[in-house]
Every structure is written in C-alpha cells, then in structure tokens.
Amino acid sequence: QAIEGSLEPDASGMPYPPCNTTTAELMSLGRDHLWDGPCIFSDTDPQVEEADADRTAVITVVGVFGQDCGVYNAGALVAVEMFNREGGASIGYKKDHRLKFRLVTAMLGNEANMGGKDAREDFGRMKTAHDSVLDKLIRSLSPQYILGGCRIFSEWDRALAGKHETMLVALGGPQSFYTAEDSSEYVFGAFISSDSYGDAAVKAMEFLTPDRASRAEQKVRIIYDGAVGRLHYETCNSIKNNILKEGFNDTIGITLNPNDDHDGDGEGNFKDLDFHKDLVDQACPKGEGGHGHALFLCFRQDTIMDGVLNALRENECRPSLIWSYAASTKW
Numbered sequence: 001q002a003i004e005g006s007l008e009p010d011a012s013g014m015p016y017p018p019c020n021t022t023t024a025e026l027m028s029l030g031r032d033h034l035w036d037g038p039c040i041f042s043d044t045d046p047q048v049e050e051a052d053a054d055r056t057a058v059i060t061v062v063g064v065f066g067q068d069c070g071v072y073n074a075g076a077l078v079a080v081e082m083f084n085r086e087g088g089a090s091i092g093y094k095k096d097h098r099l100k101f102r103l104v105t106a107m108l109g110n111e112a113n114m115g116g117k118d119a120r121e122d123f124g125r126m127k128t129a130h131d132s133v134l135d136k137l138i139r140s141l142s143p144q145y146i147l148g149g150c151r152i153f154s155e156w157d158r159a160l161a162g163k164h165e166t167m168l169v170a171l172g173g174p175q176s177f178y179t180a181e182d183s184s185e186y187v188f189g190a191f192i193s194s195d196s197y198g199d200a201a202v203k204a205m206e207f208l209t210p211d212r213a214s215r216a217e218q219k220v221r222i223i224y225d226g227a228v229g230r231l232h233y234e235t236c237n238s239i240k241n242n243i244l245k246e247g248f249n250d251t252i253g254i255t256l257n258p259n260d261d262h263d264g265d266g267e268g269n270f271k272d273l274d275f276h277k278d279l280v281d282q283a284c285p286k287g288e289g290g291h292g293h294a295l296f297l298c299f300r301q302d303t304i305m306d307g308v309l310n311a312l313r314e315n316e317c318r319p320s321l322i323w324s325y326a327a328s329t330k331w
Contacts, residue, residue, distance in 0.1 A: 016136075
C-alpha cells in the first residue's frame with residue numbers, strides 16, 4: 001500500500017502526502033529501518049498574483065528519487081528556490097513577462113527496505129514504486145519536464161518520458177544511455193558524455209610517455225563496476241579502450257559487483273575489506289613494488305574507495321596516478 005500510494009490527491013492537489021524527513025536522514029537509513037513512502041519532498045509552486053497571471057509563465061518539473069540521490073534532489077531544489085526568489089526570468093521581446101519554475105519531487109521510501117525478502121526483491125519493488133509514482137505525478141501535474149534521477153533511476157525515467165511524450169532532463173552520463181533501446185527523442189542529457197571524463201588523465205599519461213617503448217612498460221590497472229551499460233562501467237571501459245589504443249599494452253581491467261557477496265560471509269562487497277584487499281592485490285600486489293602504476297577507479301561507494309586506498313598503503317604501492325570517478329578532500 002505504501003508503494004502504490006493513492007490515486008486521489010490530497011488537499012494540496014498532490015497524489016502523495018508530504019515527507020516528514022530530510023535527505024540526510026533518508027540517506028542514513030539501513031535495511032532494518034522501516035519508513036513508509038512515497039511522499040512529496042518538495043513543491044516550489046510559485047504564487048502568482050492574479051494581476052500578473054497573464055504575464056507569468058510557470059514551467060512544471062517533476063522528479064522521483066531514491067534515498068541516496070539526495071544531492072541531486074536538494075541541488076535542484078536550491079536552484080529553483082533561488083531562481084524564483086529573484087522573481088524568475090524576464091522574457092519576451094519587451095522583457096515584460098516573467099518565467100518561474102515549479103519543482104515537484106517525490107521520495108520513494110527507504111530504498112534499503114522496500115518490503116522484500118532480499119536486495120533483489122527490494123530492487124524489483126523499487127522499480128515498480130518508481131514507475132507508479134512518476135506516472136501518477138505526470139498524470140496529476142502535466143509537467144513540461146522530468147528531472148532525471150541518479151543511478152538506475154535515470155534508466156527507469158526514460159521509458160516514462162517516451163510513454164508520456166514529456167522531455168526528460170537526464171543525468172545519465174555515457175553516450176550509450178541515449179542510444180539505448182528504450183530511449184527516445186524525449187531524452188536530453190544535462191551533462192557532457194562521461195565517455196570523455198578520463199580524457200585529460202589519459203593525455204597526461206601520453207605526455208609523460210611520449211614513445212611506444214615507454215608506454216608498453218607503463219602498468220595501468222583499472223578497477224571498475226562491472227555492470228555493463230551503467231555509468232561507472234561505461235566511463236572506465238571508455239578509458240580502457242582509449243589507453244589501449246594509445247599503446248599502453250600492459251593494461252588490465254578488474255571488474256567488481258559491489259552488491260554481490262564474493263565469499264558468502266553475509267557482508268556485501270561494497271563494505272567487505274577482504275574483497276577490497278583482493279582488488280588491490282590484483283592491481284598492485286605487495287612485493288611487486290607498484291611504483292609508477294597508473295590506477296583508474298570507477299565505482300560510487302565511499303566504503304570501497306576507503307578500503308582500496310588503505311589496501312594500497314598496506315601493499316606499499318606508490319602509483320604515479322590515481323584517477324577516480326568520484327573524489328573528496330577526505331581521500
């Protein structure tokens with residue numbers, strides 16, 4: 001019932017009740033925390049005075065987010081609130097009309113516990129919930145745009161955009177995202193292609209190894225999420241292809257499944273330190289020296305990055321380059 005929600009709008013015209021939580025609180029929920037969704041996280045409906053109604057255009061944007069897409073949700077909310085607070089934009093030949101945005105976003109619930117028996121069942125229920133909620137928001141509000149979600153949500157958004165013939169401002173990175181079978185002319189990318197994210201690092205390697213002989217000796221190790229077609233896989237796979245094309249023949253790709261349990265001990269790979277150590281042992285074994293290795297890393301979990309960096313120190317590796325899809329000052 002929580003997943004399906006209600007087709008009948010509440011007093012505010014929304015098909016779901018308002019959220020009584022923050023994105024930070026949602027991101028901290030574990031599998032044993034029950035939290036009912038979906039709910040409306042934001043509605044920036046700008047109040048337009050009756051006298052200005054014929055000179056003010058309101059663009060409606062809707063989006064559906066999982067609990068760990070909080071930065072996307074919050075970032076859009078801050079941007080729209082600032083835009084509307086300044087009075088919107090002046091448009092028209094004489095700049096005598098105003099443009100404002102209404103952003104309506106919904107949160108699905110606790111992604112870590114959608115009521116299934118395990119993570120795979122949760123995943124299926126999550127997709128069902130996403131499709132149901134976004135469909136109802138579109139039918140209730142007739143928006144001009146859909147704001148894409150992060151990770152797998154961005155892929156699920158595509159089908160709904162085509163179904164409702166509503167423009168999706170997608171946050172998917174690789175070119176393959178836009179050429180997928182369920183994509184359409186309604187899918188528009190907000191980012192540059194992630195296939196080019198590592199270009200600068202590859203160019204730096206080329207500069208430091210100007211001849212084929214030195215490139216052939218350069219060890220390159222790439223550790224990345226092995227989910228074909230997804231953002232992190234496509235980004236590092238593109239890097240690998242470019243590196244091989246430039247003559248860095250000692251290049252090895254090491255794929256991982258963060259949601260798997262490699263040794264069956266009940267601890268997922270994304271937080272299993274033994275698994276992180278095994279990744280590094282493949283990339284830079286202790287005793288090999290590891291001086292001058294070039295490492296490229298494509299995964300989203302902080303826990304894996306922490307584990308990999310600690311294992312690199314333990315193995316006494318001294319890379320000449322570490323390029324990571326995501327980075328923070330803590331690292």
